[in-house]
Amino acid sequence: MTHHEAIAPTGQPAQYGLISFKNLATAVLPLHDDGFVTLVGQNRFAHADYSWELPEGGAPLDEDPLDGAKRELAEETGLQAREWRKILHVQLSNSVTDECGVGYLALGLSRSDGRHHRDATEALALARVPFRQALDAALAGHLKDVLTVAMLLRAYHMAREGDLPDALASVMLG
């Protein structure tokens, strides 16, 4: 954490504490052709509870985040995707950090050719659930991670607005 001198909008000097992140948070929504999504379950020490969420990771700022997203998806779920769409780009905290996040929709899923290897500090469970069930769980507060909640809502919006294949939107919303 570093401290910065700055001029506030009022013209007065102000000091801000700023936590700079070296990674870009990346999230992947793996959306299967049958309208199911794959979620990962893990302990998150920062919140001291068990969390079901999208496959997520941190891409170094000098790497194409899509490469990081593909790697995370393969490592955490053993899946690969035929089609990738960037559907979210956000700032995660306005107060003291400059962490940004990007989210990708992964379509045309199949088992990854590569080995499904997990980082030694991660112990992940996997769940394949209907899209509606995941979205309802998020809105009921059972899924709390903000990127997970925002990505599920974004996919709902795409399904409703005709931005996804009709057959897929139909099984998602049905």
Added chain:
Amino acid sequence: MTHHEAIAPTGQPAQYGLISFKNLATAVLPLHDDGFVTLVGQNRFAHADYSWELPEGGAPLDEDPLDGAKRELAEETGLQAREWRKILHVQLSNSVTDECGVGYLALGLSRSDGRHHRDATEALALARVPFRQALDAALAGHLKDVLTVAMLLRAYHMAREGDLPDALASVMLG
């Protein structure tokens, strides 16, 4: 920032840096009866750019966040609401902070009786824009704050799912 010793899921000791927040981030989506929303514009030093977003603030953890949300809405926009609905409760970062955020939908808006006074370090601009225009701007990356993006998507979901008065949903989506 404090450092914590913990046991990783693998059973090995691990050390985590954890930034604990004293405040709960609160966001308010002021949704007018005519389907317009009020956004505030301000500099955010953490991201070094100008940001249009929902009225937001931080409520002390021992305060009812709804009270904080009402205060923020009045102070930043001069508005008061007849109806409040909590529509989002999320964790803002899974990696190093335990910051949580809650979002409220504010309906039945009118000018606040109280004085519209602004924090001395804030210089806010106000904009009243159609809901669709705000949502499209968020999805095009022009609004980046994650709570703002998630709340607009949540309101879209509510309008589509029949969770808002028909007349309001109609002008929002029309």
